[in-house]
Amino acid sequence: MKSTFTSSRFKRQLIVVSIAALLNACAGLEIAGVNVSDTYQSAKTLVSGSKLTPAETKTIGDELGAQLLAIYPPVNNEEQQRYLNRIGGWLQRQGNNHNEQWRFVIVNSEGMNAFSTPSGLIMVTTGLLAVLDSEHEIAAVLAHEIAHVELSHHVQNIERSQKLASVAGLADAVLSGSAGNAGSMLSAGVVDISKDLYGKGMERDDELAADAQAVQLMNKAGYDPYAFVTMLQKIEARYAEQSKLSGFFLTHPKPRDRIDSVAETLDGLHSAAQFSDSNLQQRYTRIFHAGG
């Protein structure tokens, strides 16, 4: 596989062997809750260009999650957090990963956003929840993130981008003899991956594919799939004012493009389950607006 990092396969192999030699000497070493040997295996995978294993995906995904939670701390409200986990857990069970224990978290941020990691950690900001009006719309947000994980978009992004520069940094640090800083070395590698996933964003096609998958998950779970459109419309209504804040928006699908794209999927659904909207609205109101 081609690499922009090094001109020599031998050099890459040398780095891997060198890391292995050092880390094998401290097998089982755990720093900041991270198993360094596992991390080495993940690094080796990236260097060698092979596919990430589920264990490696879990290691990298949880490290990404720990990084995001450092930026956006979780909200200290057990009822709301469990509510989110129940919605997310039900949606997750409609897909292929229903036996895994995914985690859904409300995090503090005024910005409207949602994130996921390849290990099934899904985060929604308070700023986004604040503009939504129903359990259906929360389900829409979660379903989109679930779809990203289901469709292995993070893993494909990592494998595609070949974060060899990150691994190079890790290798150089290890080779310089500072094994005691392995935790920060790992973080440095993860930061580079996260800049792609959470800074630049997913590929446009991945976003639209996740939208299409999301409305199918919602429909299968018994949620109103059209709430996916209303969710996007609420974001769209704030798009013009907020897009001035960052050139970032120029490089990502606009809500209207996503609405147009997902409309095709909705047209193909033909039908959906019936649900009692009053029950859902009552508990949504109780959990998010009690006394409000």
Added chain:
Amino acid sequence: MNRSWIYGLATVAVMASVSASAAQSAALVINTPLRQSPDNTAAVVANLNKDAVVSVLDRSGGWYSVETAQAKGWLRIVALRFVGAAPVKTAQVLPGTGSHNDGNITVATGIRGLSDQDLASAKPDHAALAAVSAYSVDNEEVNEFVREGGLTPGATP
């Protein structure tokens, strides 16, 4: 992946009536017919042009009930965009909790936008990761949640 369920869904119609607490202004993004009822075959009450402003009264599945100065009827959900955002209700969502202002508001789920600086300076919080894992729910809790909400799975392969 088995997606066959989407083709075999029952014929129960979506009637997700979502009441708006107050009529909200919207502008059409395409020329579109205004129909008497939420159905592609319903009689056309009026033909509305792109950029026409309407008041949104209600929703039923993939249709909005709207009115203009001249007419009232239904149009497809994707035909409009809301004009002016409803007030954000942060305080109600999270009473008593502070909210991190990242100063770089991002605008869409699925769209990212964390700054490189934020990502580089963050020290991974493994304690927080462990704490949020405690909120996970088991199958029994999920099933009870589904019963309580009256959610009817739509999957009928």
